[in-house]
Amino acid sequence: MKKNNINTGVFQKTKKRIFLSNMIGIYIFMVIFCIFLYFYFRSVTYRGVDDTIRLELTNIIQMGVDGDLANPKEILSTQNMVYIYKDGIGKYYTNNHYFGSNYPDHSEELHGKFKSYKIGQHFFREMNVSSGDYMIQIIRNIDGEINALYQIFYILIGFGIVALLITLIIAFILMKKALEPIEATWNNQVNFIQDTSHELRTPVSVIQSKLEGLLRTPEYSISDRVDDIALAMTETRRINKMIKDMLSLTKEDSIIRINVSEFNLVDLMEDLYESYIEFAEIEEKFLTIENKTNSDILNISTDKSKLRQLLVILLDNAFKYTEKGDEISIILDISQRDRYLIYINDTGIGIAPEDLPYVFDRFFRSDKVRAQDIEGSGIGLSIAKLLSQNISSELSVCSDLGTGSSFKIEIPKSKK
């Protein structure tokens, strides 16, 4: 049965919303991650510089204790520029090409605190402390460190742009994944409603035309219009059956909830045979049962009532689509290593090759069956398919038009 594609904008809004919220969520996370990374590198870099400055200070102060602070002998790191003042007057400085013999600014407000600044093209970090009459100022050039931080900054900006692209892709994939099952369920529902209304339309319009016919000819008595009334009654019965079938199809709970137990499969098959044999005799059809296990006991674990329901649907069809003198057989086969096979075969009207792919679709009935007005709503096999899936077995069909049909149920042997 042809299924319509019902994607016409129903999900566009939801898609957009999910996509945007996914994207914003992921991107904010990435941006926070980048900011965190940058500040982490920054603090590690400064901590390294500050440690060497602090070490140098301890070293200088130590020299002051041991000798002349105005003439320190040894500087720990040649990158550190040391200036020593007494009463605001410079007493000592290390030679360097940044400040030369000029003493740099030495504000006393920032005692004991680190500060960073830029002079010309160069970056510096400094700290000064007082020790007795002296003030010690230690300055370190941090051009290298600042350049490294700039590089990290630009790399992170670049990463942020690439991340935007990655985020777009991830958000798109996430949105697709999130919506797939919802979309499938939605499409199923819409298809179900479309199929149902389509199927109901024919019997309802037959009833309507028959009733209109009665209204148009009030002079006739009921006995004059028995045929029309009977037809309307048949259509009413058809609608009734359809509604009942549809209800059982939508009560997924009763189909999906499985109740596994161990039981004798041979008993189940013989039970079914017993319940149909009389009917077969009435209809003058030959019902046979063939147990290829050569044993009366074959215990299996599955949902017994669902398997029975499934077999009943197949047997009902077998009787419905056969004629007087035809043969219907129930066959149990265990020759396969990993599965039990049950066949419901008949020598009935068969199914045309072009119809075979659709027999398990909801409401599908072959044209021939519709034309012959054989009762049914085309739901039986779709319920059978659901049932077989829910007891983890496979249901398939082989058929030749005019020769007969063979429905096969494959039940996996439980791995114990």
Ligand SMILES: Nc1ncnc2c1ncn2[C@@H]1O[C@H](COP(=O)(O)OP(=O)(O)OP(=O)(O)O)[C@@H](O)[C@H]1O
């Ligand atoms: N044993 C069979 N032999 C020939 N055709 C069959 C057989 N079983 C099913 N079919 C075809 O498959 C169609 C679908 O079967 P299904 O059991 O789903 O619906 P139905 O028998 O028409 O109605 P109902 O819902 O009452 O069972 C049938 O209408 C028929 O065309």
Ligand SMILES: [Mg+2]
């Ligand atoms: Mg049927």
